[in-house]
Amino acid sequence: MITPNRPEDHTDDARHRVPLTQLIHLMAEYQHLGRHCDTYLATPADDIFVRGCGIVAGTLGTIGIICLVVGAWQGGLPLMIFACVPLLLALRRGMINRQNRAARIDVFDFGVTVYRTGQRVAGFRWDTMEVRQHEIPFHDSATVAYHLELSGPGGIEETVADTDFARPREWARAIQSAVTATQLPAAVEEIDAGGTVVFGDVGLNLDALTYEDEELPWEAIQLIDARSGHIRLKVAGNWKSLAPVGTIPNFYIFNELAERLRLTPVS
CATH class of the missing domain: 1.10.287 (Helix Hairpins)
Structure with missing residues (x-):
């Protein structure tokens, strides 16, 4: 969702008289995002x-x-x-x-807003947004480039990257943790009810992981890995590459579900 139209939007001069903080809080109220938690500003000019x-x-x-x-x-x-x-x-x-000096990310209890200089405020709720992250940090990872693609209902999209916003590790963790905590329970319920939860081209259900036209039973999957930038499965001692990590919406939910199903397959 982007900033809703208001009488002030008819001219640029009028819109610019509205303080940015007020626009952000108007979006938060419009989206019912709740209490403001943190603000992440643009990368300094001399980064x-x-x-x-x-x-x-x-x-x-x-x-x-x-x-x-x-x-x-x-x-x-x-x-x-x-x-x-x-x-x-x-x-x-x-x-x-x-x-881009006026750009900022604002995190709320139930969602996040993103503003870039000269654009309208974009708002996303934790319970409806999708996040795609191109590199996943691990404990033994070298420096990670934080690049998140956010999308929500109605086709609203925004990209946040460490080249644009300061403290990338913090805002990436805040966004991913909130989305995972909010949407994971519903995904677990869907699978427990016999349904399939889809992440791009990959699907998860009680019996198998599906990819394109192939079904891989959980009993056959030995390991799941994403360190190479692709989702990889170790099946019968051989590694099989699936989709790139950046094409998997809400990767952390996918990973949590897949590990649970792999470790406790239904007999």
Whole structure:
């Protein structure tokens, strides 16, 4: 759901007079999102990427200047040229960050709102939204790029990424945990009643995991893994790749259900 139309929406000048915080709380009231819990602001203009590129450019440029001063222009000139690459990257990233400086994520008891500079506030409820995450962090994972695609009823969509919003580990965990806690009980009830819960191209029921036209009984599935960026199953000692993790809506609900069914198959 996006910010509902109001009389103030007829002109840009009128809309801009409404404080952003008020628009966000109007959306929260419209969606019945409950109490406000936390706010995550846009990435600062001089974030780690910008500072890192600046350091690299400065180092290369300094060495290049020294080479030119001592007459080693064959090495100094290429270094000066190479220094321009991280410098341009830093300038571009800084411009993007400044353009998006008003962006923010607001977490409530029953949902979340996302605002980007120049756009309307998008609102999602935990009980109806879908989240797709392209990389899943594990305890032994290296640095993870947090990139979540949010979608809700009516076709409303929004993307939140660590390149746009600060404290990505916190807001990713808050969103995924709330969606899982809210929607998991209903999914368990559906399966217990003999139904199938679908996650993209993958379905789960009491008897088997289904993928496209294939059914894999739980007794045959030894392990379920997602570290490669794909859902993989170990069946009879062999690994079988299914769908990419990013195509599985609400992956954590899928993973919880699949592990429960694999470990306690119905006889």
